[in-house]
Amino acid sequence: MIELITTQSERAIVVGVATRNISKHQAFEYLNELTLLADTAGATVQHRILQERDGIDSAFYIGKGKVEEIKNIAIGDDIQIIIFDDDLSPVQLRNLERVIERKVIDRSGLILDIFARRAKSNEARTQVELAQMEYLLPRLTRQWTHLSKQFGGIGTKGPGETQIETDRRIVRERISTLKKKLEKISLQRQTQRSGRKELFNVAIVGYTNAGKSTLLNALSDANVFVENRLFATLDTTTRSLAVSPTLNILMSDTVGFIRKLPHGLVASFKSTLEEVVEADLLLHVIDTTHPHLEDHIEVVNSTLEEIGAGGKNILFVFNKIDQLPDRSILRELQSKFSPSVAISAQRGINLLGLREKIAEIVHETFEEIRFTIPISEYKSIVQLRNLAEFVKTEYENEVVNIKLRVSKRNFSHVKNIIDKIPH
Secondary structure: OOOOOOOEEEEEEEEEOOOOOOOOOHHHHHHHHHHHHHHHHEEEEEEEEEOOOOEEEEOOOOOHHHHHHHHHHHHHOOOOOEEEOOOOOOHHHHHHHHOOOOOOEEEHHHHHHHHHHHHOHHHHHHHHHHHHHHHHHHHHHHHHHHHHHHHOOOOOOOOOOOHHHOOOHOOOOOHHHHHHHHHHHHHHHHHHHHHOOEEEEEEEEEEEEOOOHHHHHHHOOOOOOOOOOOOOOOOEEEEEEEEEOOOOEEEEHHHHHHOOOOHHHHHHHHHHHHHHHHHEEEEEEEEEOOOOOHHHHHHHHHHHHHOOOOOOOOEEEEOOHHHHHOHHHHHHHHHHOOEEOOEEEEOOHHHHHHHHHHHHHHHEEEEEEEEEEEEOHHHHHHHOOOEEEEEEEEOOOOOOEEEEEEEEEHHHHHHHHHHHHHO
16 A cells, blocks of 8 residues: 655645636635645645636646746745645646646545545555556656655655556556455455345445534444544444334445545445445435535535446435524425435434434335245245345244345345245
8 A cells, every 4th residue: 555654744735726617616615625635634735726717728737827926935935735626637747846846736646645544444445555556557757756755745655665666567467456356355245245135225425524424323333433524434334223113224334425536546446335336225414514515415426326326215314403503494405305304413413303214215115025934945034034134933833924024126036935935
């Protein structure tokens, strides 16, 4: 995994561009988010610079005059790193570093750096390393020679001094190895999921820092790490949860989404995000206090489409309602996004209502079947247990009276098993 410890906070400048397609106000909001990302990575943002242009400059991303201005600011204020809000081409990176004479990284590089710092499990570290390698491959000359030797800190979490001269062939071989490793992890996850098909699966999704992990903790005492920063957790945590006295479900917390999440990162986290794809219901957690929450909803929806989870059943969960100065906004939001529940995960407000809504959706989604089979048909019973939830089992002489709850996706399979059992 690409690692380098930053011993002290780096002083940074964040840079964005407002174009004909992105308003000045919107671009400022994007810079606010980039500032939060930089803070998560351990940088201290000293300046936010926005340039208005008709389009992006192919050589420098921003105008040459603005590049010189940034250089002067960097020299005068002892700035170590310049962070751009969009992905930069290798040419743009090289040109900017040559002129500014400071470390330059783009949004994807920053996000990958954060993921590298936050990855704890073997799976997450493998996923992040794969994304980093694919990101760095076209940038090897820049990242792995002069930059890795001259600069440290954010955006240069390189593979270590012993690999600085690693050529493209070796990097491609490493990418191939990581992909094979993740394929094995994906198969292991599929095996784990196949053993719990009888339970209703809920995946928590949402924009990063919307309160997903806080919600899972509040509902299930999962003890997931929570921090008021972007991407506090990367690993999926799954817990069993009783939403009613007779109904248990499985609930999984997943990595948060964000605007311009690097495509390679989405691809490498495929095995983790399969929890979302395979879920029966998605809880879309939304920070109701955020001024651009509808933009966040759109980003999440777009990402769900990208990973193949578009069209899933979604329950919108409007979180942090305790921080709203005026709750009248909830009526408009809940009429626009339905079905929905308004809660405060941190303070435990209306969590019962959320449980009840989940239970209601489960009952609408699942079918219940009652039947009687001979005790000797134990193989069929094992098959059924892998596909459905046994609600009630009564043994009577040589037969078993069974009541089970089955999802619509497994209904036909379960029915075929039952129909083939001799009565």
